[in-house]
Structures are given as C-alpha cells and as structure tokens.
Amino acid sequence: MTSIKIDRSACQGYGNCVLALASVFDVDGEGLVVLRRDTVEPGELDGLRRAAYDCPTDSITFVA
Numbered sequence: 174m175t176s177i178k179i180d181r182s183a184c185q186g187y188g189n190c191v192l193a194l195a196s197v198f199d200v201d202g203e204g205l206v207v208l209r210r211d212t213v214e215p216g217e218l219d220g221l222r223r224a225a226y227d228c229p230t231d232s233i234t235f236v237a
Contacts (some may be wrong), residue, residue: 174212175221175237181205184232193224206232 177197186204190197194217201207213221218237225233 174214175218175235177208177211177213177221177233177235179206179208180230180232180234181207183230185230187229189227189229190224190233193227194220197221198224 184205186200186206188200188204190206191199194213197209197213197217197220199207199209213235221233221235225231225235
C-alpha cells in the first residue's frame, strides 16, 4: 500500500486533489484538504499521482 500525507498549512483549497481522486481526498468546512483514508491500493496509484501533480501548493506527498 501507498501512504499519503497532506500539508494543510500549505493547502489553499483549490480542490484539484478531489477532482483527481475523490475516494481519498475531500475538503472540510474551511475548504482545506482532508483525507478520507491515508493509504491507497495499487489500482489507485495513478489517481494519487495525478492529485499530487495537480496540487499547485505541493500539499500532497506519498511513499509508494
């Protein structure tokens, strides 16, 4: 499994991560990223890569 970390202090609420992988990412009432879960299955790795790449503030990191 791949572990995910987010940096909420860097997040500016663009929501690109949610568009890329809504099963893992969400936004809270403040509009900042939250994790629905902190790991992904191998079949979701492309979506996770897209979410991290599309984040303009580099708030998403992961270890595959």
